[in-house]
Amino acid sequence: MLAAFPRLRAILLRVAQAIPVVIGVVVISFLLTRALPGDPAVYFAGVAADEASIEETRVAMGLDRPLPVQFVHYVGDLMRGDLGQSLSSGRPVATDLANRLPASLELTLTALILAVVIAVPLGVLAATRPGTWVDHLCRVVVTAGVSLPTFFTGILLIYIFYYILGIAPSPLGRLDFIYLSPDHVTGFYLIDAALMGDWETWRGAAKQLILPAATLALFTLAPIARMTRAAMLTALSSDFIRTARAAGLSNRAVLYRYAFRNALLPVVTTLGMVFSFALGANVLVEKVFAWPGIGSYAVEALVVSDYAAVQGFVLAMALLFVALNLVIDLLYTAIDPRIGFDAQ
Amino acid sequence: MTDQTSRRSFLKMGAAGASMLPFLRALPAAAQGNDTLVVVTGATINSLDLHRTGTSRASYQVGINCYDRLLTFGTKEVPGNGLSYDYTVVEPELAESWTESDDGMTLTFKLKPNATFWDGRKVTAADVKWSFDRAVSVGGFPSVQMKAGGLVRPDQFIAEDDETFVIKLDRPSKLTIPDLAVPVPYIINSVEALANATEDDPWALDYLHTTPAGSGAYKVARWNPGEQLVYERNDAWVGGPLPAAKRVVIREVPSPATRRALIERGDVQVAFNIPDKDAAELAETLDVFSTPVENCIHCLCPNFSFEPFQDPDVRKAIAYAVPYEDIFQAAAFGRGLPLWGGSEEITDIAWPRKTQYFTDLDKAKAHMAKSGYADGFDVPLSISLDLASWMEPTALLVQEALGKIGINVTIEKIPGANWRTAVLVEKRLPLHLENFGGWLNTPDYYFFWAYKDGHLFNSSNYRNEEIEALVDATLHMPMDDPEYAPQIKRMFEIALDELPRIPLYQPALNVATNGAEGYEFWFHRQLDARVLKAV
Numbered sequence: 001m002l003a004a005f006p007r008l009r010a011i012l013l014r015v016a017q018a019i020p021v022v023i024g025v026v027v028i029s030f031l032l033t034r035a036l037p038g039d040p041a042v043y044f045a046g047v048a049a050d051e052a053s054i055e056e057t058r059v060a061m062g063l064d065r066p067l068p069v070q071f072v073h074y075v076g077d078l079m080r081g082d083l084g085q086s087l088s089s090g091r092p093v094a095t096d097l098a099n100r101l102p103a104s105l106e107l108t109l110t111a112l113i114l115a116v117v118i119a120v121p122l123g124v125l126a127a128t129r130p131g132t133w134v135d136h137l138c139r140v141v142v143t144a145g146v147s148l149p150t151f152f153t154g155i156l157l158i159y160i161f162y163y164i165l166g167i168a169p170s171p172l173g174r175l176d177f178i179y180l181s182p183d184h185v186t187g188f189y190l191i192d193a194a195l196m197g198d199w200e201t202w203r204g205a206a207k208q209l210i211l212p213a214a215t216l217a218l219f220t221l222a223p224i225a226r227m228t229r230a231a232m233l234t235a236l237s238s239d240f241i242r243t244a245r246a247a248g249l250s251n252r253a254v255l256y257r258y259a260f261r262n263a264l265l266p267v268v269t270t271l272g273m274v275f276s277f278a279l280g281a282n283v284l285v286e287k288v289f290a291w292p293g294i295g296s297y298a299v300e301a302l303v304v305s306d307y308a309a310v311q312g313f314v315l316a317m318a319l320l321f322v323a324l325n326l327v328i329d330l331l332y333t334a335i336d337p338r339i340g341f342d343a344q
Numbered sequence: 345m346t347d348q349t350s351r352r353s354f355l356k357m358g359a360a361g362a363s364m365l366p367f368l369r370a371l372p373a374a375a376q377g378n379d380t381l382v383v384v385t386g387a388t389i390n391s392l393d394l395h396r397t398g399t400s401r402a403s404y405q406v407g408i409n410c411y412d413r414l415l416t417f418g419t420k421e422v423p424g425n426g427l428s429y430d431y432t433v434v435e436p437e438l439a440e441s442w443t444e445s446d447d448g449m450t451l452t453f454k455l456k457p458n459a460t461f462w463d464g465r466k467v468t469a470a471d472v473k474w475s476f477d478r479a480v481s482v483g484g485f486p487s488v489q490m491k492a493g494g495l496v497r498p499d500q501f502i503a504e505d506d507e508t509f510v511i512k513l514d515r516p517s518k519l520t521i522p523d524l525a526v527p528v529p530y531i532i533n534s535v536e537a538l539a540n541a542t543e544d545d546p547w548a549l550d551y552l553h554t555t556p557a558g559s560g561a562y563k564v565a566r567w568n569p570g571e572q573l574v575y576e577r578n579d580a581w582v583g584g585p586l587p588a589a590k591r592v593v594i595r596e597v598p599s600p601a602t603r604r605a606l607i608e609r610g611d612v613q614v615a616f617n618i619p620d621k622d623a624a625e626l627a628e629t630l631d632v633f634s635t636p637v638e639n640c641i642h643c644l645c646p647n648f649s650f651e652p653f654q655d656p657d658v659r660k661a662i663a664y665a666v667p668y669e670d671i672f673q674a675a676a677f678g679r680g681l682p683l684w685g686g687s688e689e690i691t692d693i694a695w696p697r698k699t700q701y702f703t704d705l706d707k708a709k710a711h712m713a714k715s716g717y718a719d720g721f722d723v724p725l726s727i728s729l730d731l732a733s734w735m736e737p738t739a740l741l742v743q744e745a746l747g748k749i750g751i752n753v754t755i756e757k758i759p760g761a762n763w764r765t766a767v768l769v770e771k772r773l774p775l776h777l778e779n780f781g782g783w784l785n786t787p788d789y790y791f792f793w794a795y796k797d798g799h800l801f802n803s804s805n806y807r808n809e810e811i812e813a814l815v816d817a818t819l820h821m822p823m824d825d826p827e828y829a830p831q832i833k834r835m836f837e838i839a840l841d842e843l844p845r846i847p848l849y850q851p852a853l854n855v856a857t858n859g860a861e862g863y864e865f866w867f868h869r870q871l872d873a874r875v876l877k878a879v
Contacts, residue, residue: 043764044397096570158601159605170611173571288599290599
């Protein structure tokens with residue numbers, strides 16, 4: 001029956017191919033966290049703990065058992081969908097991830113949309129008018145975006161728009177304290193607030209989002225603009241464009257129907273890379289804007305050797321990347337029908 | 345109580361009324377008045393139950409603001425630095441009065457008859473007993489802290505009747521009463537807790553972790569770990585004067601730069617535990633309290649297991665080579681108290697005290713020449729990356745200074761997760777920085793943890809038979825005992841001559857306020873929201 005739906009079959013095949021990857025991630029993340037230097041029992045036993053209370057903590061955490069036994073327990077829990085209990089946040093890792101992953105995704109996606117809206121037209125314009133002021137502007141923006149570290153841009157934006165001008169809201173995370181977070185449906189505040197029809201909270205959440213998203217966008221738009229410009233330049237200088245022009249097609253048609261569409265493939269690839277990179281790497285933005293995201297969660301967990309939290313984070317990211325790669329592959333086939341799943 | 349708290353139940357809990365909009369409109373205006381205070385801090389509250397394994401230090405404030413103890417400490421003025429708790433004055437909180445038997449072995453507490461838990465049930469001696477049993481039974485930090493006051497086993501605690509609670513001690517100790525006023529022995533609503541306990545979890549650790557059940561001044565209205573904690577006043581509180589602020593919002597903001605911008609703009613009223621640098625710079629424009637942390641010393645520790653440091657002249661040479669003033673300015677920005685350049689003669693029992701050492705390279709070189717290591721040696725100086733803000737500048741200055749007397753120092757940075765294991769448990773770092781502070785403010789208590797052989801904070805592997813005997817003798821002795829002061833002075837004399845720990849300075853806890861008053865320093869270094877008032 002599946003043969004009748006080649007695309008569905010291909011998707012299922014890709015998902016099946018991801019299974020060994022996920023198993024590998026589970027094993028490696030387990031071993032790597034255990035290989036971390038540092039003794040979580042000592043850390044979590046507290047400031048004035050003595051030998052006996054450290055030992056009690058170790059037993060309570062199950063760390064006195066041999067590694068294989070710990071691993072079997074871990075995998076058994078995973079099978080039941082239990083990612084374990086984070087010691088640093090004191091809650092189930094699954095709950096933490098469910099709260100924090102949407103926060104990071106909301107920020108990263110907003111930033112990425114912002115970046116694409118600016119970077120793609122900028123790259124196209126720079127490619128069609130090389131050497132003009134647009135091209136120079138593109139170069140300046142790209143250089144600035146890459147060379148300014150995000151925490152610096154973040155603090156600078158806070159300084160200008162919050163501290164001096166006073167037009168940005170207090171950088172206090174996802175919502176100012178006067179609002180209540182909307183009921184948890186997707187975890188995306190903008191979507192949840194819209195679902196409840198609570199536009200007051202929606203505006204509050206949107207306002208909080210502007211500065212961090214702008215900071216992250218400034219950082220991510222550089223590779224996108226760069227890649228768009230380069231891909232457009234390659235496409236515009238290729239034979240089929242010359243042919244199209246010779247055939248007397250309008251400039252618009254040449255540019256958008258033929259050149260841009262062909263240039264889109266590397267841009268989408270870059271987009272996927274930038275997205276996965278930004279999701280893990282926006283720790284600094286999260287810290288500066290008190291954003292309760294997944295990056296700072298993972299770093300804090302790592303610092304205190306919070307095994308369950310680190311493993312949960314790695315696993316969640318692995319699954320996310322598997323899904324992301326799948327989506328990008330699907331996008332490829334949508335953009336360029338020549339690329340089929342069968343060919344891969 | 346966490347993410348399950350719906351908007352509706354929160355509004356029911358709060359005084360805001362039935363709909364969303366009035367709450368929204370009323371609150372900013374109220375914040376200008378005296379209803380709501382916003383506090384920013386960099387630390388994470390990861391549990392609402394201090395007795396649980398893995399509860400972070402920042403979470404101790406829930407134990408303070410939401411629960412009552414039998415006793416509390418009084419308040420005193422710190423010249424130039426606002427208010428501080430007063431170790432010498434013990435006041436009742438849930439107890440109405442207490443008596444001590446003549447032999448000091450039995451303490452009898454009368455509970456306040458009108459004290460109630462948040463659910464309206466009267467606080468009884470049975471609740472006190474259950475809470476104390478819990479603190480000594482769950483193990484880990486709470487049990488260790490209880491032990492410091494001689495509270496070890498459940499059979500020491502007796503609920504005589506509803507309002508009378510008795511503690512039987514194995515020996516009288518001056519530390520017992522103060523130990524009842526630290527955050528650990530707080531009183532839990534045992535009926536509510538037991539209703540939510542299970543066979544695997546007889547002390548309701550899972551339930552109280554997210555749902556406090558106390559009688560304290562504030563209830564937790566909302567808790568989003570990693571984001572915020574909202575306190576809502578308990579109007580029926582009898583443990584002390586009713587707090588002025590109806591609602592206190594604790595917001596977690598990891599970046600110090602952001603915290604600084606918020607407090608400067610006045611959008612938040614309190615910035616808790618700000619870096620020394622910000623405290624020094626903000627002191628001109630805002631109210632900044634930099635209270636020296638009692639019984640806490642930042643030390644440079646030469647480890648006796650490293651052979652050159654067994655030579656007393658080497659240790660003295662280091663003590664004379666350290667650039668104290670430069671360290672105090674570079675690492676602490678002058679916040680805190682200097683601990684060098686005092687007199688050698690010990691006339692009082694105040695601790696921390698100024699040592700007889702000061703920066704004098706000639707003396708340092710003379711001691712080096714006298715020692716068995718006149719040609720110098722190589723040693724790593726270890727610091728924790730988590731505490732880099734003071735340890736890094738200090739280490740660099742020490743490195744430079746010791747280079748001048750022939751000790752070639754390399755700086756070793758240890759990740760926060762490994763630090764405790766390396767420095768306190770394995771005690772394997774030849775030369776390192778350390779910052780123990782004792783909750784109970786007596787010198788013998790500090791010495792018990794930091795100078796006794798094998799004890800956790802004695803990271804120098806120091807052992808001196810006389811110190812061992814002196815600490816054992818003074819630890820439980822009343823401070824007005826005629827034997828006490830001479831023995832303490834002798835302890836100081838030995839420790840400062842032998843120098844297993846070279847005191848650098850006494851650090852400060854920095855708090856900036858902008859639109860709030862009444863801030864009070866506590867030994868536990870957490871925010872007591874009960875005394876804050878908006879202005």
